[in-house]
Amino acid sequence: MGDPLFVTTASGKIKTVNLAAQNLFGYTEGELIGQPISTLITDLEYLAEIATNLPLKSWRSLPKLERICQTKLGHEVVIELSCAPIQTEVRNLYDLVYIGRDITERKKAEIEIKRALQKERDLNELKSRFIKMVSHEFRTPITTIISTADLLRLYGNNYSEIEKLEYFKLIQEAANAINHLIEDVLVLERTDVENLQFNPRPFELGSFCHDLLRELQVSDRSKHSLQFNALEEPLQVVMDRDLLRCILSNLLSNAIKYSPVNSEIQLTILKQEPDVVFEICDRGIGIAPQNQPYLFDSFYRGQNVGQVSGTGLGLTIVEQAVKVHRGRIILSSELGKGTTFRVTLPMYPLNDIGG
Numbered sequence: 001m002g003d004p005l006f007v008t009t010a011s012g013k014i015k016t017v018n019l020a021a022q023n024l025f026g027y028t029e030g031e032l033i034g035q036p037i038s039t040l041i042t043d044l045e046y047l048a049e050i051a052t053n054l055p056l057k058s059w060r061s062l063p064k065l066e067r068i069c070q071t072k073l074g075h076e077v078v079i080e081l082s083c084a085p086i087q088t089e090v091r092n093l094y095d096l097v098y099i100g101r102d103i104t105e106r107k108k109a110e111i112e113i114k115r116a117l118q119k120e121r122d123l124n125e126l127k128s129r130f131i132k133m134v135s136h137e138f139r140t141p142i143t144t145i146i147s148t149a150d151l152l153r154l155y156g157n158n159y160s161e162i163e164k165l166e167y168f169k170l171i172q173e174a175a176n177a178i179n180h181l182i183e184d185v186l187v188l189e190r191t192d193v194e195n196l197q198f199n200p201r202p203f204e205l206g207s208f209c210h211d212l213l214r215e216l217q218v219s220d221r222s223k224h225s226l227q228f229n230a231l232e233e234p235l236q237v238v239m240d241r242d243l244l245r246c247i248l249s250n251l252l253s254n255a256i257k258y259s260p261v262n263s264e265i266q267l268t269i270l271k272q273e274p275d276v277v278f279e280i281c282d283r284g285i286g287i288a289p290q291n292q293p294y295l296f297d298s299f300y301r302g303q304n305v306g307q308v309s310g311t312g313l314g315l316t317i318v319e320q321a322v323k324v325h326r327g328r329i330i331l332s333s334e335l336g337k338g339t340t341f342r343v344t345l346p347m348y349p350l351n352d353i354g355g
Contacts, residue, residue, distance in 0.1 A: 004079070004100045007086070012037045012047065015095065024102055026072035037098070041081070043067045050083055050096065066103065078107045138181065141174035148174075196324045198240055200349045205235045205276065209267060212245060216252055223261045226252070229268040237276060238348045243321040250314040251280040251341050258305070259284035259338075275327075276347050281340040287333040295331070326350050 004021030270277040327345035
């Protein structure tokens, strides 16, 4: 098709356009003649730069620059433009000639390549985190299973039945730990927002939270004080019980895991119609500011977790469960002082409101 070319007066009025420019921008020659160049070139900074070079006695040309222009239909096209003065028949009176090249498709291809490269980098980073998690989290239970099995094989005849049961219990707990790790990975695969099953049912929220806290208190062997700040009145909600349990149990388990023994952990429910707000507050190790933006990324763990075990999947799963409820989750944290997660969920599915 050739390269678009148009000539303007020094003040920016279009005098001439070639056929390639007409085809590219969708105007006829008659529609463009006499119109300001800003009709085509919407980059006002570029046009202002040209204007600052007037008068044109010592100006030869501007270097080629990529600029966004606009067609008659309002579509944006990327043009590689050069601009130079040309002497008119009148002495010291110059016109401006613009020569362009449509590089829209090239720029789209560059953007796609950059996206692909970024995706590849993200996948490599995810792979690295996964390998690190697997090598760290699987090693301990596998070592426990192997060493305990060796002890039973070599010295089993010397152990009492009670001692053997204790060793078998260690093997079972280690196997369960591995199973939980695998389950977390499988759950993550199923928790894409588009594929995650959402089954809201009515239930009373206070008793649900009370039962969950009691279970966690027992499994924690009362090493921490779990406090429940409930609403004064019973509150009926319509939510997915399993997903809500996933959200709260993950956040509370993290609070337990990263808080010192005998410290207090609070679950507070606030009614802010049409939403319910859950606040999980601990006095644990806290999260560094530079780590906070990445906490919901798969396999990511804060730099100050030390030897505390974990897959880095819990918060990723929590975020997906919150999204499928069309809710929000935010956190505030200070190193050495604790963390508060605030989860806001609609009391009823949004598509049921008013229906």
